[in-house]
Amino acid sequence: MGWECDNCGTVSTTPPCDECGHEHGEYTGFVWVCTECGKQSTRNNPPCVRCGNMGLEKRKPDYEDVESEAAGVGWLTVARPFAPLIAVMLLVAALFATGVVPFPLGDQTPTVENVPGNATTANGIDLAAVETNVHRQVNDFRAEQGESDLAEDETLAAMTTFANQQRVAEDYEGGQVRGGLGEFSPGCEPRGYFFGSVDGTDGSRIGDYETTQELADSVAQSLLTGSQSRQTVLDANTTYAVDVHVAPDGRIYVAHLFC
Template structure:
């Protein structure tokens, strides 16, 4: 036989790992190396001077106790040791992999990998040398699935949930204290954000106004403006602060906060404000026309191809309409 297992020395007919004795995945030539005596049944091993572990190669430190000194020795190998397969000789296949030397405390039973002066557990000085069989289950490397415990799954789920809430809060999808980048509400604003005193829906007037601007852009062969909810909400926040400041001494518009909110949706933003009276018989289209004819269609921003987003809010109070527009280059 020309090949032997690097780990246990079992001979094999061909270089075809793994070893059918110990499962090791690498073979070497010369199944049984002759020792210094020249006997065919002997081989050279390197024995750890600290714990007695045998190694097939001189490869310090010791693979058991990390001692750096390995002593060369001649070892005789019997035919039974070379040819016995797992399951033979009374051992169950897959049960016994090897034996090892441990030093057991006579007082508390603590096992030590090397002979120390005193027991690491109780301090007893009497340690007895003992041969211990190591089962395959003790030497097996755990799989990734073995590491996925219920506690690990719960912890990972909690971390992912917190991260998701933080992200949603930052982009303004939900309001999270100290994290949320959502648009705040303005309290106690005079008038109505929904309809005029005569019952005209302001949302309809806003839609008519945006349609007029997009018709103008179409005539100039410029792509229509999109109207995301978030920019609309920022326009509402700014417009309501303005109305409150004018009609209820609300303290003015928080321009810094408005700019912070716009920075999350726009690379650049421009604001336009206007107001107009509400007359008897007005409808949504008429209200929109009042702002369009107020000169907004002549503003070069309306037909600027770099501007692609609009946010609009119309608020009714004390017989007037208050318009806030944000044009954005997203």
């Protein structure tokens, strides 16, 4: 018993055509028909898949029954092989809808809105000037070890600021994080170090510093005195960025990223 495709002539067992996918054709030979519901099958293999009846009779095929079943193949049948992929897509959509995963921001740079504390000036100290001073001290240290200067990079600087402010937003109320570090496109896989002042220690608050130089020296020293972080400074190849942020209670947060 075979089924011949009207479109290309290929003989298959049942529609659709194995060669071209066409649904219409003609059976050649006989079929086995359920004596209860009339379901046709190419094999004598009871019970009937439609009603469970054990009685099958050998007859000439009834094409109307075959074609009505082929016409009834809907999008659910077609989609069945892709069910795992569809399930994953629905899960991702649900995570975005509920906010568990932040929705991509397109061309917008990830930011922390209304970040608590101060990113520009604190206790009369210009924090941008502190960052510039620390960058210079890092390059001075590398020069002493025979290494070249690390340049500035806008993308790396934006990542460093975002990462530092994200930590502040996690520790204090008020900040809204928009996006994530994974949405940046740096030219390398950055290595990073993060520092936060510890209560009860010298230099734990911005009020412990009177000048830009004092704070810059403290930040640079905390990076260059640790054996692992010092080695990262020497292993960097191209760029470096540092961000200094002062929390509402005066605690100092510092982030360093190297490429």
